[in-house]
Amino acid sequence: MSTNFSSALTHPVFKVVSQIASEKGISAFVIGGFVRDLIIGRPSKDIDIVVLGNGLELAQLSAEKLRVKKVSLFKNFGTAHFAYKDLDVEFVGARKESYRSDSRKPIVEDGTLQDDQNRRDFTINALALSLNIETFGNLIDPFNGLKDIELGIIRTPLEPDITYSDDPLRMLRAIRFATQLNFKIETKSLESILRQSDRLKIISQERINEELNKIILADQPSRGFILLKSTQLLHQFFPEMIALVGIETIDGKSHKDNFYHTLEVLDNVAEKSDSLWLRWAAILHDIAKPPTKRFDKEIGWTFHGHEDLGARMVPRIFTRMRLPLDQKMKYVQKLVRLHLRPIALVKGTVTDSAIRRLLNEAGDDIEDLMTLCNADITSKNEFKVKKYKQNFEIVSLKLKDVEEKDQIRNFQPPVTGELIMQTFGVGPCAEIGIIKSQIKESILEGTIPNEYEAAYAEMLRIGAELGLKIEA
Numbered sequence: 001m002s003t004n005f006s007s008a009l010t011h012p013v014f015k016v017v018s019q020i021a022s023e024k025g026i027s028a029f030v031i032g033g034f035v036r037d038l039i040i041g042r043p044s045k046d047i048d049i050v051v052l053g054n055g056l057e058l059a060q061l062s063a064e065k066l067r068v069k070k071v072s073l074f075k076n077f078g079t080a081h082f083a084y085k086d087l088d089v090e091f092v093g094a095r096k097e098s099y100r101s102d103s104r105k106p107i108v109e110d111g112t113l114q115d116d117q118n119r120r121d122f123t124i125n126a127l128a129l130s131l132n133i134e135t136f137g138n139l140i141d142p143f144n145g146l147k148d149i150e151l152g153i154i155r156t157p158l159e160p161d162i163t164y165s166d167d168p169l170r171m172l173r174a175i176r177f178a179t180q181l182n183f184k185i186e187t188k189s190l191e192s193i194l195r196q197s198d199r200l201k202i203i204s205q206e207r208i209n210e211e212l213n214k215i216i217l218a219d220q221p222s223r224g225f226i227l228l229k230s231t232q233l234l235h236q237f238f239p240e241m242i243a244l245v246g247i248e249t250i251d252g253k254s255h256k257d258n259f260y261h262t263l264e265v266l267d268n269v270a271e272k273s274d275s276l277w278l279r280w281a282a283i284l285h286d287i288a289k290p291p292t293k294r295f296d297k298e299i300g301w302t303f304h305g306h307e308d309l310g311a312r313m314v315p316r317i318f319t320r321m322r323l324p325l326d327q328k329m330k331y332v333q334k335l336v337r338l339h340l341r342p343i344a345l346v347k348g349t350v351t352d353s354a355i356r357r358l359l360n361e362a363g364d365d366i367e368d369l370m371t372l373c374n375a376d377i378t379s380k381n382e383f384k385v386k387k388y389k390q391n392f393e394i395v396s397l398k399l400k401d402v403e404e405k406d407q408i409r410n411f412q413p414p415v416t417g418e419l420i421m422q423t424f425g426v427g428p429c430a431e432i433g434i435i436k437s438q439i440k441e442s443i444l445e446g447t448i449p450n451e452y453e454a455a456y457a458e459m460l461r462i463g464a465e466l467g468l469k470i471e472a
Contacts, residue, residue, distance in 0.1 A: 154186060161192050413436055
């Protein structure tokens with residue numbers, strides 16, 4: 001592979017920075033993720049430029065030349081940033097770092113390019129390309145990062161114990177890059193991560209989530225979770241998922257390993273959707289199986305009510321893990337609670353009433369629920385899976401048919417509380433709730449259509465049964 005990449009540095013940013021750096025007599029290099037992705041062939045919109053000299057001044061002069069009006073300067077950190085068209089460009093002075101054992105925040109000093117490359121997390125992120133006119137595009141690769149890209153290896157520039165102890169977040173980043181790029185982590189690195197896994201406790205949950213969500217959004221997220229488990233990082237922040245691990249056997253009857261089943265479901269969902277929160281629903285759909293696990297001598301292992309308990313666990317997990325406590329959480333909670341419902345329909349007789357109830361409860365999330373449930377059909381028995389998939393297709397078609405006919409999704413009974421009070425001349429009372437509830441049941445059961453006239457007649461009938469009289 002060529003070690004000069006001048007032909008790839010055609011963006012105006014690189015030409016402008018090179019010209020101004022030359023005029024000022026300073027050296028500048030593009031470094032890190034942009035270089036890695038350039039070599040791998042991945043798109044990248046983040047450019048990090050290391051400057052041997054005044055990075056703030058170089059940023060301001062480059063922005064002026066590029067006609068960028070807004071430059072963000074962070075003088076305390078010696079960094080500057082501006083956006084140019086579709087790129088985010090950051091300038092920083094070359095630096096070396098040292099760390100205290102109780103913090104991932106470094107003590108920073110001015111340094112050389114070599115110092116700056118030494119402080120990088122992985123060899124593939126320590127690659128630099130010269131922006132100096134006389135060496136424009138030359139690759140500076142002191143740790144054979146180019147070779148590691150060719151071999152698909154995640155390796156630290158320094159001894160892994162030093163790199164990971166300095167900043168334990170790098171342990172998660174190693175797994176994230178291995179998952180995203182389909183690379184292997186060097187054995188020495190894996191051993192070091194396992195030894196130091198408890199160092200993750202000095203990292204904020206928000207930073208952990210940032211890396212975890214990138215793993216979850218990878219093409220095959222199971223690879224990341226298997227690495228998180230084997231290195232015991234998952235044990236540090238997600239004990240509920242670790243509780244899924246393992247198979248228990250009594251009287252020759254075993255249950256499946258719910259950890260690996262969950263990962264299979266997650267990968268199945270990832271093939272169909274890039275929604276982060278649908279993938280979180282896949283992760284949490286069986287999270288309550290450990291506390292609901294029971295052994296029955298007649299039928300073997302059961303997990304009765306795990307969907308309801310799982311839905312109740314979702315807010316606790318989101319709160320502890322500092323995930324958003326908003327509609328995203330409620331969406332995940334809803335899918336966890338409902339994830340067995342379509343499967344139950346597959347097993348039994350598919351009635352219009354059952355379909356209407358499912359449509360009403362799932363609302364606009366019905367398609368995502370069906371994606372999750374379809375992904376949940378996993379077995380080593382291919383015939384069994386094929387049969388379930390065929391039945392599932394019947395349920396899907398029935399859903400479309402009932403939805404078109406009855407318009408049940410997110411429906412509200414055509415009769416309002418105000419109309420009930422006006423018709424019977426009553427104020428707010430328990431009877432109003434009873435009438436609305438019974439009308440809704442009648443529509444869901446299919447005894448009356450989801451139409452105003454039918455609902456109004458039903459209101460009058462129920463009102464009469466309750467002893468209410470029509471207001472003259």
